[in-house]
Amino acid sequence: xxxxxxxxxxxxxxxxxxxxxxxxxxxxxxxxxxxxxxxxxxxxxxxxxxxxxxxxxxxxxxxxxxxxxxxxxxxxxxxxxxxxxxxxxxxxxxxxxxxxxxxxxxxxxxxxxxxxxxxxxxxxxxxxxxxxxxxxxxx
Amino acid sequence: xxxxxxxxxxxxxxxxxxxxxxxxxxxxxxxxxxxxxxxxxxxxxxxxxxxxxxxxxxxxxxxxxxxxxxxxxxxxxxxxxxxxxxxxxxxxxxxxxxxxxxxxxxxxxxxxxxxxxxxxxxxxxxxxxxxxxxxxxxx
Amino acid sequence: xxxxxxxxxxxxxxxxxxxxxxxxxxxxxxxxxxxxxxxxxxxxxxxxxxxxxxxxxxxxxxxxxxxxxxxxxxxxxxxxxxxxxxxxxxxxxxxxxxxxxxxxxxxxxxxxxxxxxxxxxxxxxxxxxxxxxxxxxxx
Amino acid sequence: xxxxxxxxxxxxxxxxxxxxxxxxxxxxxxxxxxxxxxxxxxxxxxxxxxxxxxxxxxxxxxxxxxxxxxxxxxxxxxxxxxxxxxxxxxxxxxxxxxxxxxxxxxxxxxxxxxxxxxxxxxxxxxxxxxxxxxxxxxx
Numbered sequence: 391x392x393x394x395x396x397x398x399x400x401x402x403x404x405x406x407x408x409x410x411x412x413x414x415x416x417x418x419x420x421x422x423x424x425x426x427x428x429x430x431x432x433x434x435x436x437x438x439x440x441x442x443x444x445x446x447x448x449x450x451x452x453x454x455x456x457x458x459x460x461x462x463x464x465x466x467x468x469x470x471x472x473x474x475x476x477x478x479x480x481x482x483x484x485x486x487x488x489x490x491x492x493x494x495x496x497x498x499x500x501x502x503x504x505x506x507x508x509x510x511x512x513x514x515x516x517x518x519x520x521x522x523x524x525x526x527x528x529x
Numbered sequence: 530x531x532x533x534x535x536x537x538x539x540x541x542x543x544x545x546x547x548x549x550x551x552x553x554x555x556x557x558x559x560x561x562x563x564x565x566x567x568x569x570x571x572x573x574x575x576x577x578x579x580x581x582x583x584x585x586x587x588x589x590x591x592x593x594x595x596x597x598x599x600x601x602x603x604x605x606x607x608x609x610x611x612x613x614x615x616x617x618x619x620x621x622x623x624x625x626x627x628x629x630x631x632x633x634x635x636x637x638x639x640x641x642x643x644x645x646x647x648x649x650x651x652x653x654x655x656x657x658x659x660x661x662x663x664x665x666x667x668x
Numbered sequence: 669x670x671x672x673x674x675x676x677x678x679x680x681x682x683x684x685x686x687x688x689x690x691x692x693x694x695x696x697x698x699x700x701x702x703x704x705x706x707x708x709x710x711x712x713x714x715x716x717x718x719x720x721x722x723x724x725x726x727x728x729x730x731x732x733x734x735x736x737x738x739x740x741x742x743x744x745x746x747x748x749x750x751x752x753x754x755x756x757x758x759x760x761x762x763x764x765x766x767x768x769x770x771x772x773x774x775x776x777x778x779x780x781x782x783x784x785x786x787x788x789x790x791x792x793x794x795x796x797x798x799x800x801x802x803x804x805x806x807x
Numbered sequence: 808x809x810x811x812x813x814x815x816x817x818x819x820x821x822x823x824x825x826x827x828x829x830x831x832x833x834x835x836x837x838x839x840x841x842x843x844x845x846x847x848x849x850x851x852x853x854x855x856x857x858x859x860x861x862x863x864x865x866x867x868x869x870x871x872x873x874x875x876x877x878x879x880x881x882x883x884x885x886x887x888x889x890x891x892x893x894x895x896x897x898x899x900x901x902x903x904x905x906x907x908x909x910x911x912x913x914x915x916x917x918x919x920x921x922x923x924x925x926x927x928x929x930x931x932x933x934x935x936x937x938x939x940x941x942x943x944x945x946x
Contacts, residue, residue: 393920394844400916401852423840427811427880434727434881435818437720446606446712449727453596454615456873460592463844464851467585469625475618476593483611499817503810532781533705539777540713562701566672566741573742573863574679581854588851588866595734602705603712638678642671724884731877732893735870745863750900754871757892764886 394419394463404465409525414518415462421507421514422459425484426452428507432491432500444494447487448504454483455511470522477519484512533602543604548664553657554601560646560653561598564623565591567646571630571639583633586626587643593622594650609661616658623651672741682743687803688796693740696792700737703762703789704730710769710782722768726782729765732758733789748800755797762790811836811880821882826942831935832879838931839876842901842924843869849908849921861907865921868904871897872928887939894936901929 395416398405402412433448458480461473491505534555537544541551572587597619600612630644673694676683680690711726736758739751769783812833815822819829850865875897878890908922 393924394841394848397845397848397917397920401848419844423844424811427836427840427876428814430877430880431811431814431818434724434883437715437717437723437883439715442605442715445715445723446603447608448606449603449712450600450606450608450611452877453599457592457596459844460847460869461589463847464585464588466581466851466854467587467589469586469589469622472589472618472622472625475614475621479611479614479618482614483608486608486611500814503814507810532785533702533709536706536709536778536781540709558705562705563672566697566701566737567675569738569741570672570675570679573744573866576744576854576856576859576862578854584854584862585851591738598705599708599730602708605712605715639675642675646671720883724881725886726884727881728874728878728884728886728889731874735867735874738870739867742863742866744859745865745867747864747867747900747903750867750896750903753892753896753899757889757896760892761886761889764889 398463401465405468408465408468408470409522410468410518411521414521418514418518419459419462421511422455422462422480425507425511426455426459428504429455429487432504435498435500441494444490444501447483447490451483451487451508454480458515474519474522477515477522480515481512481519484508484515488512537602540604544607547604547607547609548661549607549657550660553653553660557653557657558598558601560650561594561601561619564646564650565594565598567643568594568626571643574637574639580633583629583640586622586629590622590626590647593619597654613658613661616654616661619654620651620658623647623654627651676741679743683746686743686746686748687800688746689799692792692796692799696796697737697740699785699789699792700733700740700758703785704733704737706782706785707733707765710778713776713778719772722772722779725761725765725768729761729786732761736793752797752800755793755800758793759790759797762786762793766790815880818882822885825882825885825887826939827885827935828938831938835931835935836876836879838924838928839872839879839897842928843872843876845921845924846872846904849917852915852917858911861911861918864900864904864907868900868925871900875932891936891939894932894939897932898929898936901925901932905929 405412429448429452433445436445488505488508491501495502544551568587568591572584575584627644627647630640634641683690707726707730711723714723736754766783766786769779773780822829846865846869850862853862875893905922905925908918912919
């Protein structure tokens with residue numbers, strides 16, 4: 391476990407007051423971080439005319455995943471509605487990026503692996519949102 | 530008009546195919562940029578215990594506005610549903626940040642001015658989203 | 669004058685203790701912001717094989733200019749040696765990006781305008797660094 | 808090994824032409840990523856008046872480490888002199904952030920762990936720069 395994860399656990403109490411599952415959030419942050427890295431690389435290796443959409447969506451996804459990850463690391467700034475709206479935006483963007491990358495997966499290993507990282511990230515965000523919704527319903 | 534705005538206009542054709550009003554988008558980008566700057570400064574000047582929420586929300590808003598602005602600058606990566614979901618997240622977050630900053634507006638000029646920049650940004654994003662919804666309905 | 673600039677002026681005293689000229693720093697922040705926008709757009713419109721270097725350098729420059737601008741907006745975090753090392757990195761990167769963009773300036777208006785924004789940014793950073801060096805020598 | 812690391816290895820040939828040791832660069836990227844996370848959290852948990860410098864330096868370091876990591880992920884945009892100037896800026900900033908955090912390490916676990924992440928990052932950047940200098944001398 392790295393130091394950021396240990397730091398998160400020290401703030402567990404603040405998080406759980408927001409109805410957030412700490413283990414799930416750590417998983418989501420790691421998926422975001424892996425997705426940011428894959429998208430940054432994929433975006434940079436797309437050089438053909440036909441790759442313009444892929445390049446643009448990957449660059450957008452890289453920026454969004456970094457922002458999402460940082461939001462999860464700021465217990466003080468946590469605002470439930472904003473967090474859920476951002477998770478929704480992530481699920482939509484990661485899905486669109488994975489879809490585009492998959493159309494080139496046969497020709498490009500970058501795209502194939504990036505699509506997989508986007509899918510993992512979308513799933514982790516969805517899981518997180520479901521859990522937050524559940525805790526809102528229960529409160 | 531600065532060079533980025535001139536560059537946007539050269540790509541006007543790509544944008545309008547997405548049902549986006551170029552002038553409105555430029556206005557929105559400028560509101561995002563001003564909001565990022567105000568939130569970065571406000572977040573950094575909040576030092577009291579009672580300012581923790583303000584500091585955290587401002588930091589989140591600064592990161593989100595930069596991401597939003599970059600998404601608008603990438604016609605190739607434009608994906609309408611993702612853009613609208615991100616606009617929705619912006620409106621929610623900017624509103625929550627303005628609300629928090631307003632509670633300290635009497636004591637802090639930073640907060641008063643940051644709240645105003647957040648409100649302007651939320652309004653520009655709302656206007657943009659209304660326009661995109663209108664164009665979807667009409668298509 | 670926008671609200672971020674007004675906020676900077678309220679913190680003028682903190683800055684001048686660091687030997688920083690406020691007007692020069694505002695000019696530098698605006699040049700960074702314009703450069704980030706131009707590079708984000710230029711990076712996204714480069715789609716040919718021969719544009720790979722241009723795309724990559726522009727993406728690097730966009731990230732660096734945003735970081736530089738944010739560092740100038742945090743009087744509390746100001747550390748003179750780090751600031752000067754970052755200004756030096758900016759001058760080098762903006763120069764390399766302008767140089768690459770200029771090789772395509774005849775074919776691409778994006779590149780021509782981006783090169784100009786990079787040059788302006790490098791000059792503003794150089795001016796800022798010269799001024800900080802002068803104030804260190806004098807202190 | 809995560810997907811970003813696998814993607815890096817597929818681009819190993821481009822990197823080694825720049826005189827870069829792939830394993831060392833991966834280590835450096837991971838140290839940057841861990842440092843960004845620790846600094847984002849540490850910056851957000853600093854709420855006392857006496858923590859203003861810590862908060863500001865951590866926020867600067869978080870932004871710089873993300874930029875550094877992204878630059879390493881773009882073989883196409885790699886420009887040796889800019890990379891080395893950025894590594895130098897990183898070493899200086901991470902050192903200053905670690906130094907500040909250490910002054911509160913007794914009172915704050917966040918600061919103690921953040922200082923450690925900054926030190927690791929500075930060392931990884933130094934190692935990378937030494938290796939690049941060696942390869943320049945040898946070429």
